[in-house]
Amino acid sequence: MRFATYTANGKTHFGAITDEGAIALNNEFPDHNSLYEVVAAGAFDQLAAAVEGKSVTHTDFTYEMVMPDVRRILCVGVNFPDRNAEYKDGSAQPKYMSLFPRFASGFTGHDCPLIRPPENHTLDYEGEVAIVIGKAGRRISQDDAYDHIAALTLCNEGTIRDWVRHAKFNVTQGKNWDNSGAIGPWLVPFCDAAQLDDARIQTHVNGELRQDDTLNRMxxxxxREIEYISTFMTLRPGDIIVTGTPTGAGARFDPPKYLAPGDVVEVSVEGIGILRNSIEDELL
Structure with missing residues (x-):
């Protein structure tokens, strides 16, 4: 089952995605105005039941960022061994993970363009798996961590590389340009550890394989991400954790291969789907 946020006929809906089209579920959840509110209320499991007996309501629609009103998005940086080596600073594997926040305004939906701003043209891609928390918790053990995941999705954690270097200790500026990244296309319910433990993530740019790794090499x-993050903050239903990108981002090529208008980026994981975005320049 796949659940998405989408726009049809000028109205935003959330619902199930089938091979034939979308099934709007808004009317089944009158107390919740969005997919995020459903997840935050702990009602994600009820979505599947709500689909029973329903027919496709929309065949022509536009995907939105999967939860455009999400409150908290936390990203894990430099989380693959080859990615750490890309920095060429001789550093060993760090003891603690790098973390930074992103905001919903920085993301668009599947099959929507990522926007390259006029101020800087170092727009880069980062294919990642994102998890959606479904059960609140503080100081969650690794043994219990997966019990707190409701769903999985994909992220292209688009980054303006020059702007992550504007300050010594943060990357917030380069990570939060409007519509520079994407999350989607949909949420896939998390049912089995193999969905993550055996997952292989790939990123293609214009059909060329750029990133290719398995999550078991993180x-x-x-x-551990859930354990560590929940030590200092209570994880709540609807929170998104973007779990880290493999080596192969455009900035690490010589010369760099930054994204330009007309490029198409595809992030894929078997069992979750394909997140596809083109690149466009911002219209002023």
Whole structure:
């Protein structure tokens, strides 16, 4: 089952995605105005039941960022061993993970363009798996971590590279340009550890394979991410954790291969789907 946020006939809906089209579920959840509110209320499991007996309501629609009103998005940086080596600073694997926040305004939906701003043209891609928390918790153990995941999705954590270098200790500026990244196309319910433990993530740019790795090679596995993050903050239903990108981003080529208008980026994981975005320049 796949659940998405989409726009049809000028109205935003949330619902199930089938091979034939979308099934709007808004009317089944009158107390919740969005997919995020459903997840935050702990009602994500009820979505599947709500689909029973329903027919496709929309065949012509536009995907939105999967939860455009999400409150908290936390990203894990430099989380693959080869990615750490890309920095060429001689550093060993770090003891603790790098973390930074992103905001919903920085993301668009599947099949929508990522926007390259006029101020800087170092727009780069980062294919990642994102998890959606479904059960609140503080100081969650690694053994219990997966019990707190409701769903999985994909992220292209688009970054303006020059702007992550504007300050010594943060990357917030380069990570939060409007519509510079994407999350989607949909949420896939998390049912089995193999969905993450055996997952292989790939990123293609214009059909060329740029990133290709497996989540079991992460320096900080997802169980550890949940444990560590929940030590200092209570994780709440609807929170998104973007779990880390493999080596192969455009900035690491010589010369760099930054994204330009007309390029198409595809992030894929078997069992979750394909997140596809073109690139356009911002219209002023």
């Amino acid at each position: 320096m900080f596995p997802i169980r």
